[in-house]
Amino acid sequence: MRTQPHRRRRLTSWVALTTALALVLVACDADGPLVDVGDEDDTDTAAEDPAEAPEPEVEGPEGEPLKIGLVAALSGGAALFGVAAQNAAQLAVDELNEAGGVLGRPVEFVARDSQARPEEGVSQARDLILSEEIDMLLGPVSSGVALAITELAHEHEIPFIVHTSNTEALTNEEWHPYFASVVPNTGMEARAQGVDLAESGYTQWATISPDYEFGQRQTGTFVETITELNPDVEILQQQWPELGESDLDPFITSILGSGADAVYSPLFAGDLITFTRQAHDLGFFDRVYWTALYETDALQELGDEVDLEGVRAYSRCPFTIDTAQMADFVDRYMDRYDLVPSDWACMAYDAVMLWAQVVEAAGSADGQAFADNVAGFEFTSLRGETYIRDVDHQAAIGSYISELTWSDEFGMYIYPTAVPVPAEDIWLSEEEVLQARN
Amino acid sequence: MTLDMLVLQLLTGLSRAAVLFIVAAGLSLVFGALRIVNVAHGSFYMLGAFLAVTVAAFVGGPIGFVAAIIAVPLLVALIGAIVERVALRSLYDKEHLLQLLATFALLLVFHDLVRGIWGERPHRLTAPDLLRGPVDLFGIIFPRYNLFLIGAAIVLAVGLWALMTRTGFGRDIRAAVSDPEMLGMVGVNVPRLFTLVFALGAGLGALGGILASPRSTVLLGMDVEMIIQAFAVVIIGGLGSLVGTAVGALLVGITFAFGVLFVPQAAMAMVFLVMVAVLVFRPYGLFGIPER
Numbered sequence: 001m002r003t004q005p006h007r008r009r010r011l012t013s014w015v016a017l018t019t020a021l022a023l024v025l026v027a028c029d030a031d032g033p034l035v036d037v038g039d040e041d042d043t044d045t046a047a048e049d050p051a052e053a054p055e056p057e058v059e060g061p062e063g064e065p066l067k068i069g070l071v072a073a074l075s076g077g078a079a080l081f082g083v084a085a086q087n088a089a090q091l092a093v094d095e096l097n098e099a100g101g102v103l104g105r106p107v108e109f110v111a112r113d114s115q116a117r118p119e120e121g122v123s124q125a126r127d128l129i130l131s132e133e134i135d136m137l138l139g140p141v142s143s144g145v146a147l148a149i150t151e152l153a154h155e156h157e158i159p160f161i162v163h164t165s166n167t168e169a170l171t172n173e174e175w176h177p178y179f180a181s182v183v184p185n186t187g188m189e190a191r192a193q194g195v196d197l198a199e200s201g202y203t204q205w206a207t208i209s210p211d212y213e214f215g216q217r218q219t220g221t222f223v224e225t226i227t228e229l230n231p232d233v234e235i236l237q238q239q240w241p242e243l244g245e246s247d248l249d250p251f252i253t254s255i256l257g258s259g260a261d262a263v264y265s266p267l268f269a270g271d272l273i274t275f276t277r278q279a280h281d282l283g284f285f286d287r288v289y290w291t292a293l294y295e296t297d298a299l300q301e302l303g304d305e306v307d308l309e310g311v312r313a314y315s316r317c318p319f320t321i322d323t324a325q326m327a328d329f330v331d332r333y334m335d336r337y338d339l340v341p342s343d344w345a346c347m348a349y350d351a352v353m354l355w356a357q358v359v360e361a362a363g364s365a366d367g368q369a370f371a372d373n374v375a376g377f378e379f380t381s382l383r384g385e386t387y388i389r390d391v392d393h394q395a396a397i398g399s400y401i402s403e404l405t406w407s408d409e410f411g412m413y414i415y416p417t418a419v420p421v422p423a424e425d426i427w428l429s430e431e432e433v434l435q436a437r438n
Numbered sequence: 439m440t441l442d443m444l445v446l447q448l449l450t451g452l453s454r455a456a457v458l459f460i461v462a463a464g465l466s467l468v469f470g471a472l473r474i475v476n477v478a479h480g481s482f483y484m485l486g487a488f489l490a491v492t493v494a495a496f497v498g499g500p501i502g503f504v505a506a507i508i509a510v511p512l513l514v515a516l517i518g519a520i521v522e523r524v525a526l527r528s529l530y531d532k533e534h535l536l537q538l539l540a541t542f543a544l545l546l547v548f549h550d551l552v553r554g555i556w557g558e559r560p561h562r563l564t565a566p567d568l569l570r571g572p573v574d575l576f577g578i579i580f581p582r583y584n585l586f587l588i589g590a591a592i593v594l595a596v597g598l599w600a601l602m603t604r605t606g607f608g609r610d611i612r613a614a615v616s617d618p619e620m621l622g623m624v625g626v627n628v629p630r631l632f633t634l635v636f637a638l639g640a641g642l643g644a645l646g647g648i649l650a651s652p653r654s655t656v657l658l659g660m661d662v663e664m665i666i667q668a669f670a671v672v673i674i675g676g677l678g679s680l681v682g683t684a685v686g687a688l689l690v691g692i693t694f695a696f697g698v699l700f701v702p703q704a705a706m707a708m709v710f711l712v713m714v715a716v717l718v719f720r721p722y723g724l725f726g727i728p729e730r
Contacts, residue, residue: 079558239702244663246654247457249450249584250695250705257443257699270560274654281572281581281653301560 065106066365069134071125073116073141081141085348086111087337092352102356114145121145129156135365136355143167150174157367163347171392172436177371180393182350190218192399192421194225202262202289203232206255209266211240218266236260248278262289272298280306296342299412308413314401317346318415326382350381391430396423446578447695453584455691456591457650462671462683464642470615470678471635477541479643480665481548486514486644487656488552491561500566511641518640522633565652583653595684615678674716676726
């Protein structure tokens with residue numbers, strides 16, 4: 001009765017259909033939000049949600065307020081990087097107001113959720129520009145969203161500063177004069193690593209990277225750079241686990257079997273944490289030289305679980321950078337949010353401060369005035385004195401590479417001597433940038 | 439390529455298969471008896487992991503992990519039973535599409551629920567020291583925890599086999615797989631049986647989530663990652679067949695592990711090629727019951 005012929009076959013086809021649908025779902029998900037690296041910002045401060053807290057009544061600056069907008073992933077997998085940026089930008093804005101505002105006018109901060117989706121990001125950014133009439137737009141977490149809204153900023157002549165998303169397309173083919181970047185782009189990061197490791201003595205390399213735009217681009221540039229600088233370098237194996245893969249064992253054992261003596265990886269966040277745990281249990285760190293993108297969040301999460309002493313890691317903006325500005329910032333940030341600022345927080349703070357300094361220097365918050373003044377602008381960042389290059393408005397900020405060491409003070413591994421590979425050594429030349437635009 | 443290396447790759451495939459088996463066994467049971475394509479099975483897997491984090495932290499110490507392994511599957515089984523009574527019972531006579539939509543809706547609901555309770559942050563479940571760190575197997579370095587996983591899956595497989603073949607409950611389930619209406623006619627309380635089977639399935643999903651967690655990261659999205667592979671296992675093995683699920687899990691786990699070794703760019707594609715091949719030659723799965 002119930003078990004009529006074909007019932008089972010139909011069931012099977014339903015299952016097959018479901019699986020196919022699920023696959024499509026996952027495929028879209030993996031390609032969609034081009035999260036550029038970021039990470040869970042070990043924080044529960046999302047609950048404090050500064051954007052929704054009532055604006056503190058600031059006495060001092062008067063007149064029509066200037067508005068800063070942020071469109072970033074405040075929910076979903078990349079939320080914690082977005083929230084870190086939101087926290088830091090809010091702190092920066094409050095500090096500007098305490099110091100008398102910008103051009104003597106108070107500064108307001110509005111944050112919107114892009115859900116890491118380009119369409120949503122564009123629609124939120126458009127609303128910020130048209131309804132909120134913002135004077136500056138802070139960049140999102142994901143490069144996909146950044147590429148979608150940079151065009152909008154161009155159209156409306158709104159200063160757009162990126163601090164987390166860093167695809168090289170932003171400074172190359174999609175560049176416009178209202179754009180600026182305080183984060184080294186993917187090309188710079190990967191070239192810095194290639195330059196740093198070309199003469200390390202290791203020649204038999206393997207790579208393991210997240211299988212999507214960011215991982216592919218960064219790994220491609222690294223391989224290109226290191227093999228060009230040192231012809232002895234051979235790439236023995238390249239592994240591409242899916243984003244969010246929970247079982248990396250087969251990848252790890254496969255690399256161990258490849259005979260590689262060194263391994264490069266742009267895995268990040270949860271994937272890097274999973275990798276580190278599983279690799280440790282397979283004796284990986286005793287057998288190969290290993291370098292990866294250990295940013296503050298991942299290090300915080302890992303604590304002392306795995307011995308990372310001496311691992312040569314790279315990061316965009318470690319909180320241990322030795323400048324007076326950074327030391328002050330870390331104190332203030334920890335006071336307010338009760339955790340060390342992640343790379344994403346530091347860079348968002350720098351983005352707000354760059355804008356404020358340019359506006360003060362220009363004497364106007366007008367978009368055109370920003371574009372005219374930001375080119376070649378010299379400013380004080382948390383990472384020290386730096387400048388904005390004329391050709392692509394890229395801050396001359398290098399990539400930080402050093403050997404991790406344990407810190408009792410912070411209860412995590414830190415970058416003890418955060419010295420960057422200088423931007424001038426790793427960015428594309430002005431000619432190359434111009435060429436890429438044609 | 440040395441023999442050691444192949445053995446190591448095989449072992450990683452086996453530990454992957456272990457988790458897959460535990461999760462897919464629950465899926466397959468529900469499938470076989472209730473004929474429901476339960477997309478929300480991945481939710482029980484994720485819910486198990488998150489609840490285990492909380493229970494382990496609450497109890498504390500190495501006992502925390504053990505307490506989680508015992509308490510959480512029971513708790514999730516209870517949640518499963520409630521879900522079956524409230525959301526699924528009225529859908530058995532309806533189209534598959536409707537059931538599919540209902541369980542998909544549940545997947546979304548549980549996802550938001552987990553996010554609401556535990557937040558976006560990844561969590562960590564720590565195994566007792568006894569199960570941590572590497573172990574030297576005649577020169578092969580292998581994680582001790584993975585050996586535990588493989589062992590746990592074997593114990594569970596034997597336990598489930600005994601349940602299905604040596605108990606009245608198991609007999610009823612097997613009867614439900616082949617003809618639930620006849621089962622009702624001979625006086626078995628079929629709705630109650632269905633609730634129990636669904637609860638058992640949910641509990642197994644949760645157990646899989648707990649056991650998989652100490653070696654990775656407990657995070658949102660682990661539900662969808664797992665459900666796809668679990669479906670592949672069940673399709674390969676055959677609906678409702680325990681042996682089929684075991685074989686399917688081994689095939690998927692080992693194919694993936696060697697896929698990574700030999701064709702790194704297409705490891706997951708290899709798994710689905712196997713699935714397609716099985717579907718072409720045995721549409722009802724390797725151990726499924728052919729149509730009559």
